Every structure is written in C-alpha cells, then in structure tokens.
Amino acid sequence: MVPSVFEPAAAEEEVAAALAPPTNGEGFHLISHDELKTFAEEMNVVPEPSDSFVVTPYVDALTARALTYLEVGYALHFAGPAGTGKTTLALHVASRRGRPVILIHGDDEYASSDLVGKDSGYHKSKLVDNYIHSVVKTEESLSTVWEDRRLTTACLKGYTLIYDEFNRSRPEANNVLLSVLEGKILSLPNLRRPGLPGGNLHVHPEFRAILTSNPEEYAGVHKTQDALLDRLITINLGHFDRDTEIEIAIAKSGLERGDAEAIIDILRELRGIGVNNHRPTIRAGIAIARILAHYHGSAKAGDEIFRTICHDVLNTDTAKVTHEGNSLMPEKVEETIGKVCGETPRRPSRGRRRERERE
Numbered sequence: 001m002v003p004s005v006f007e008p009a010a011a012e013e014e015v016a017a018a019l020a021p022p023t024n025g026e027g028f029h030l031i032s033h034d035e036l037k038t039f040a041e042e043m044n045v046v047p048e049p050s051d052s053f054v055v056t057p058y059v060d061a062l063t064a065r066a067l068t069y070l071e072v073g074y075a076l077h078f079a080g081p082a083g084t085g086k087t088t089l090a091l092h093v094a095s096r097r098g099r100p101v102i103l104i105h106g107d108d109e110y111a112s113s114d115l116v117g118k119d120s121g122y123h124k125s126k127l128v129d130n131y132i133h134s135v136v137k138t139e140e141s142l143s144t145v146w147e148d149r150r151l152t153t154a155c156l157k158g159y160t161l162i163y164d165e166f167n168r169s170r171p172e173a174n175n176v177l178l179s180v181l182e183g184k185i186l187s188l189p190n191l192r193r194p195g196l197p198g199g200n201l202h203v204h205p206e207f208r209a210i211l212t213s214n215p216e217e218y219a220g221v222h223k224t225q226d227a228l229l230d231r232l233i234t235i236n237l238g239h240f241d242r243d244t245e246i247e248i249a250i251a252k253s254g255l256e257r258g259d260a261e262a263i264i265d266i267l268r269e270l271r272g273i274g275v276n277n278h279r280p281t282i283r284a285g286i287a288i289a290r291i292l293a294h295y296h297g298s299a300k301a302g303d304e305i306f307r308t309i310c311h312d313v314l315n316t317d318t319a320k321v322t323h324e325g326n327s328l329m330p331e332k333v334e335e336t337i338g339k340v341c342g343e344t345p346r347r348p349s350r351g352r353r354r355e356r357e358r359e
Helices: 008-019 033-042 057-072 086-097 112-116 150-157 173-182 242-253 257-270 282-294 304-314 329-341 350-358
Strands: 075-079 101-105 117-129 137-148 160-164 185-187 200-202 208-213 232-236
Touching (some): 057 086, 057 242, 086 101, 086 208, 101 150, 112 150, 112 173, 150 173, 242 282, 257 304
Parallel strands (some): 075 208, 075 232, 160 208
Antiparallel strands (some): 117 137
C-alpha cells in the first residue's frame, strides 16, 4: 500500500518492497522511471522462461524452424488470431538466441521517429574569455540533442527486436524497416547523430527482428504493405495441438490431468461452432482451470460450480450462432459439457437463458 504521507522512512520501505523478489507468483516487480532508464542503458535484458512455460514437441518444432530462419539472417513474422501464443513464442525464440531483447508494441499513433529517434532538446554552451581585463571574448554554440529510440538501439548494439502487433502501427511508420531488413542500413536524419556520415547507420550483424501480427479484419489493425511482407518469413500460427493445450492448462492452474483434458476438449469442441471461428482461445481454458482450482472443484457435468464457470467464461456471441435473434451459445455450452463429460446435458432454464441474453 502506498503511504498516505511520503516520508523518508516510508519511501525507503517502498523502494525496498519494489526491488524485493516478487511474492505474487507473476514474476514481476515495480521499478521507478530512473531505475528503468538505468536498466535499459546498462543491462542486457535476455528473457527467460517462467516455471509455468510449457515445452512440447509442437513448441520445439516451431522454435527450431524459427531459429533456422533467424540464423540465416531473415526477419521472422508470426501471424495468426489472438490467443495463439504469438508473443510468447516470439519471446521464447528470442531467449534461445541468447541476445538482449528490445520489445515494441504497435501503436496507431506511432511515427517513424518513435521507432528511430528524434531531437529531444537543445544543448547550449557559452564561453567568456576575460583573461585580459580590457578585452572580453564571448563564444556561444547551440546544438540539438538526439535521442535514440528502440529500433536504433537494437540496430546499433545487435539486439533482437520483437515488434509485437506491428500492424497496429500505420504502414508509413513501419517504412523505416524496409532498408533495415533488406540493405542492413538504418537511415537517420543527416548530421543528427555524431559519427554517421550521411546519416546512415550500418546494422549490427547480430541484429534480428521478430514481428507478430493479428488478422487484418481485427479492429485497430492496418493493412501491411507488400514491400515489408516480402522481406519477412511468415509462419502462420493456429491453436496449439491438444497435448500442448492440456500441458498449458495444467502448468497454469495446477489442476489434475483429467480435469484439464475435459476443459480443453470442451474448448476444442466449441471452436467448431460458427464460420471461421477462432474462439474460445487457450486463455479461456486457463481462466476456467485456474478458477476451478481455486474452488477445489472438478471438471464434471454434475459439478454446479464447474458448469457456472464454463458459462461465465464462455458466454460470448463471437460464434454468431443465433436462433430467432437469440444467442444459442449457452445451450451449445451445455451440450458440449454433457458430450465431453459423458453425461446428458441439461438445458438452461428459461429464466437463465433470458438472463444470459440480457448480459
């Protein structure tokens, strides 16, 4: 809790608590802005997998393919719908390279300067020479101060760049990547950075880029220029295989294998409903598993807690399956629970159906 009065003793305790090893199981702790700046400049950040990260033959095969393309020198592009593990896989592949990593998240308001750098202020110097008291010599100089952004830092130091959901940025902002990925040259404004003739920075030979993207029909996603896609090797990702999803659910929740298998089978069955439907994703399976473990329940059709959790987490209209204007999702969830768990499904009561329709 933040102290109501900011006193030195309270501040010391707050900083100590922020820098202490995490106790919430999430693997993160809070750091101040100054500490963050120090870490970015002085520390080599190499991601490491958490204890709950799952490695299966499916994940190993994807990782091996990705590493091969990166070792040859190509940029990598993980494309696929939300919830298919694109960012996690990108971080895992980057960690296997053993190089420091810089992470960028796509943003519609980005310009090229947000990736490359820009002038962040001015530096003024003044020299007054009054060695001879009757003669005063004054010299003044004013120069701009250039601040590197993440792409420039990665190119300069040979880091691995992860550009997450890059197509949320406007295509013109990403044009700077064309010369970086093809000619291994980063074009900077002339004379803005000391020691760069013509404003061209030769990219470090160890620099690699991993990009992720969502489908173009998603809200807030821009169409990617063909020139950029032509410079990438794209791996289209779908949902993980059944064994991988089961292992993820177990690792994230601690449930018994039988319960995790039932939850994943329900998800995979529901994905067949509708047209081109990618929901529910593994995130829904993790949510059901973690909540069920918290309640010490079991994935059985006769467990009322389990049924309620499934309805709440899976209550979505994304399948677009309706009858007379009403969503059929609650009934489909009941049918799937009964089918997977081997019991006759119960039809939701009329009051419950109306309540879910209002939600």
